[in-house]
Amino acid sequence: MNAFAPHHFTDKRLIAEFGFDAQEIAQATLDLAANEIGLKDWTPSAEDIMAFERVHELESLNEEMLKTDNFRNLLVSQAADMRVVLLLIAGCVVMMRRVKDTEAKAAQRRLAIEAAHIYAPLAHKLGLYKLKSELEDLSLKYLETEAYYMIKEALNATKKSRDAYIENFLAPIHTMLQEAGLRYHMKGRTKSIHSIWQKMKKQKCGFEKVYDLFAIRIILDSAPNKEVAECWKVFSLITNKYESNLKRLRDWVTVPKSNGYESLHVTVLGPENKWVEVQIRTERMDEVAERGLAAHWRYKGVKSSEGGVDSWLAGIRTALEEGRDPHVDDNEGLKENSIYVFTPKGDLFKLPVGSTVLDFAYLIHSKVGNRCVGGIVDGKNVSLRQVLASGQRVEVLVSNNQQPRLEWLNLVVSGHAKSKIRQSLREIKSRDSAMGKEVLERKLKNRKLEWDESILNQLIKKLNYKEAGDFFADILDNKIDLNATLDTYVELQKRDAGVGERAEVKSAEEFNFREVVEPISGASDDVLVIDRNLKGVEFQMARCCHPVYGDDVFGFVSVSGGIKIHRETCPNAHDMRTRFPYRIVKARWAGKGGSTYPITLHVVGQDDLGIVNNITSIIAKEEHIMLRNISIESNEGLFYGELTVMVDDTTQLNGLIKKIRTVRGVKAVSR
Structure with a gap:
């Protein structure tokens, strides 16, 4: 790896607090990345350097935020090149190894939190189990000091008896493997302090009650084409000797983990009725388990010049984005179909990629979403349709006059937001429908008409409405000429009662018109002259189009005998002329009458x-x-x-x- 300025990838803030030499930390990080992870021959791009800076800026947030799963996912999403993540893990290990005697206890605690909640889980996901265990143990040492030293001292006190037990347990296994002609070596590994501490908490017991303090690892020197068969052969030999607990069988030989991990785990009942975990793997599998994906690709025989780095990085991204085997905690899965944004107070929220300010508003609360009129993103005013990106700070702007609209469904991508918008639209429609129904009931009462559900259903169907709710809502919104609608209601009542539709409708000829243009033939050629002093004729300006003196107008004879004056361009004009041509009266304005x-x-x-x-x-x-x-x-x-x-x-x-x-x-x- 080519050297570059240490401030490009080291955490300047923590280095300063510990008083470390930045160049020394940088070089140690590069060396560890090369030797223990396998990251070599890489010069970060300008975008990578910016990613380091963004990550270290994010790490300055409050401690509780660092502990969340979403924060770890946000951190990884900042790195376009996954080698940035590997170098961050290496840097954390280097720092954790050097903070034992520091006086900067607050900085030590913060670094330990980062190690425990960010970098150890990432190392686990990548199969860097050795580094993962080291980070977990060191972080426990500084975060739960008493527990750490209690377990460490207990392990030291029981080391002799534990070693003797392991030797006794392995003796018959040695004999069986040698007789089977297998080449192998074995390790007796005490489980990490952190792992034991987790078992104590989970089992709610003291150190002495934790039964599986150590694991036996059998490592075979097998030819590539015999690896799986020989692992299962060893499994058969061991389970013939010791009783096994098949519920704890873990087969990652047949189907490896997404991070490349391969091993066969079985728990058996050893001497003194103690349960012992046995891990069976080959030399190749063991190195992959210790060093992760770097070893995995090296064993495939792919060199850098042949695209090995690209393949390795593809494997890393797959592990980080898609890896969810049933034995890895769900909170370790990370997918690129999510973004992570902050509230002004620093709370972190997860959203689908493509989410808008409106999506975020509904994630906060449905009431906030329903009243959203826009937002402030990183200090800039934006519309509610603004698409968000990871790391942004988002404030939602609301107005009490705002309410959801149908087109909002096209402005959101999250199922949660769509569901809440649809729910609100249904509630608005139900409310408007109820209020519109009340308006109609009052109008019927004013005209001394009875509410008839059957006639009303006929009316709704006649006006081409599929649902009564839409009809009532349009009444409330004044989208319907209510007087004309009531006239139709009366006609339907009469028809239902067997009375002729025209029986009670007066012809325009029956009115006492003033200044009538010479009639040609029939009522349709009479002209009503609109004047406030007109006697004998009751007329009103239609509320649906609000005619004004000077507008081209016509009259419409209502059932009650009055005349409604409509503009020629009234939105209801075509319907009235088509359905009730015999009730249309020509009309014009008289001289100016002083009306407003x-x-x-x-x-x-x-x-x-x-x-x-x-x-x-x-x-x-x-x-x-x-x-x-x-x-x-x-x-x-x-x-x-x-x-x-x-x-x-x-x-x-x-x-x-x-x-x-x-x-x-x-x-x-x-x-």
Whole structure:
């Protein structure tokens, strides 16, 4: 490996706290990576150097955050090249070996936490079991000092009896293996202090009650084509001699772990009724177990020039991203389909890749998601559709006026967010439906009409609604001309009762019109002249389109005998002309009568400071126009306003619209 500046990959913060020489630590790290991991001939790229800096910056977070599974996954996600992870593990081992006598106890504790919760699990995932055990034992030494020394002293005190037991246990096995003509050697390995401590906690017992303090390792010198067969042969010999516990059988010879680990583990009942774990493997398997993927690829005979490094790195990434064998804790799995982001307080959350601010808002809480209008990511204002990346700090912006919309389902990727949005949309629809139903009930009561479920179902079907809820919700949103709808309701009632549909409908000829244009033939050629002094005819301006003096209009005869005045461009005009042509009356305006008309203008513009004030100032300066109501909502940098104004005629209205359109930042104005 080519040397490069130590500050590129060492943790400057911890080195300074311990008072170590940075160059010395850097060189020791490179040497360990080369000799104990097999990482050689690599010069980090600029991106790799940035990855080291990002990781060490993340390590400065609070201790509790470092202990989370998500944090370890976030740390690894910062490294595009997995050799960065290997060098980080090597660096942690080097530092842990040197902090025994330091006075910087706080820094020592922090380093031990990093070793225990970040780098030991990563080393385990990569099959670097020797380094993993060393990191676990050293971290226990500084985090649980009393427990560490208690176990260490107990192991020392029982060493002689333990060695004697191992010798007694192995004697018959030696004989059997020699008679079978196998080449081998054996090791009696006391389990690590950390492993024993974990067993004591899990079994809730003292040191003396832990029955499997050591493991026997039988290492065979086998030809490549005989490895599996000879491992199982040894298994057969041992289980013939000693009773086995097949529930504790672990076969990683037939199906190796994703990190390359191969071994056959069996637990047998030895002398004095003590359980003993026996590990059976070959020389090649043993080196892979000790040194991980580096040894795995070397045994495949692949040289660097033949792409061995790339294959090795591919193996590492596979182990880190996809490795989930049934005997490895689930929290050690890491997948690239996740990102990790922080809240402003430093809490860490896991999300699917492609998640947006809206996904994050729903992960925090459904109420936060429902009111989300945007966010602040790393100090910058963003929309709720902004895609997030690992390591970002995200703050959610909310508004009490916000509520979920159907299109939000296209702005999120997480199943959780989609589920919560659908749930909220159903609740909104149910609420709006209930409120719309109340509106209809009041209207029926006002017209002294009875609620008839059968007639109502006919009405809903006639208006092409598949669900009653949609019909009631549209009533609440004023998407339906309610008076015309009630007229249809009455007609259906009469039809249901056997009364002719036209029986009670007055012809336009029956009205006492003023200034009637000379009729040609039939009621359809009479013209209603709209004037507030008109006698004998009751008429109203339709609320669905709000006609104003000067608009092209027509009249629609209601069942009650009154006439509704609609604009020619009314959204309901086509339906009325198609279904009730005999109830259409031509109409025009008389001379100006001094009436004022309420008109709602819809304004869309940039959500800039002062823009609404500029619009209302224009209205205030108009002598004959009065602002009755205004409602404003803002979303994703835009504001949406509804302005209800009182105007005399279309000339005033068109002039006002033209002036509002000149306001800087206004994008659209419509009736």
